[in-house]
Amino acid sequence: MTQPTYYIRTFGCQMNEHDSERMAGMLEASGYRAVDSPEDASVVVFNTCCVRENADERLYGNLGHMKRLKQQRPDLRIVVGGCLAQKDKRLIQQRAPHVDVVLGTHNLASLPRLLAEAEHGPAFEIVEQTEVFPSALPSRRACPWHAWVSISIGCNNSCTFCIVPAVRGREQSRRMGDILDEVRALVDDGVIEVTLLGQNVNSYGRDLGGHPLFAELLWALDEVPGLARVRFTSPHPKDFRAEVVEAMAGAGVVCEHIHLPLQSGSDSCLRRMKRAYTRRRYLDKVAMVRDAIPGVAITTDIIVGFPGETDEEFADTMSLVAEVGYDAAYTFRYSPRPGTAAAAMDDQVPPEVTQERFDALVALQEEISLQRNRALVGTVQEVLVEGPSRKDPARLTGRTRTNKLVHFSDNAAEGSLVPVRITGAHPHHLDGEAVGPGRGGTRRLSLPVLGSCPG
């Protein structure tokens, strides 16, 4: 009998990447083998996202292509999971009746059972509460030396532009002992860097009776032998407190980088977004982290053109960006997401105004990113090697502890830590040269990796 095969297409954030690793792990535990294209697969999974613009059009476009494939191969099984499935529920099979399985964000563990049920007709299961924490499921990691580790799922906030609470549910923290057991097992398997995942990592543990809190988790991870780097994403600024900054400063394993989503620099706009902090409080948090952690890199997310955003409010965002001096910013043009409070707000900003503001913000940030990167020229940074550079395979690419991309020449192994002198700066990357031997590493670079490593 030929071995069944699978192909997973993932949309959206790291949380979805992590869920896809779990789905891949379950399929492999059920005897499936990964392939590189839907054409070669017996099961094709779309792990969807509804945060980004036009997510549904992209999904249905892909499903249109799959319909033709299914006409040629009726035994092909098509699965739709993730946030859009959780939001649209039965609508997916109504619009695309050739879809065999629909499952939501809370019941990944049901995938093998639903596939078996689909032998007898379309299978559908959406539940509203997580049954098994995704990290308790088998996994097929995309990267030998890095792993995503889920510490909480769901979100108790109600930012008016965001659909996540509707599709990921109330916040649920995972037991600290389970997280530490998973990290120790990952390190035994060759992982040296983990990224902790949660919609709001700073509120980790509140539903566990207030303890352990996120800072305690960071300190505990510092005790795991063999673990070199811990990153996390994302902290909500309102919950980013002194004890976490102390842990970041004192626990050597925690990287000197914080992604602190701003969204807007205007108090009135932040109120409409229901972000629960002010410009002043945000700047105080930035000062707190810079005081405690020399050389820390700060990155952010910003939405431009939120409903009702005036020229003055946008000017507040620009001035805050200049004042903070972010290392990088992910800038988004606001567009309404059905089902969110902001989508129903009056006073949507005309697209051309949003675009103009967006261009001005991107130009400002590029200038600041370049200045921040130039300040590193001449310094020596520890770089974790990710693999050959995509633009120039003769060179290597890796990341500093501050999460800056560095291209440099060396023959170090993937997953090794190399001291690199920074020789050049650009807005989005650095150039460098190795100044010492790398340590660690999982293999020489000529071997292919399973998928994509973070970056």
Ligand code: SF4
């Ligand atoms: S904190 Fe706000 S933006 Fe982040 S997931 Fe929760 S509701 Fe969405």
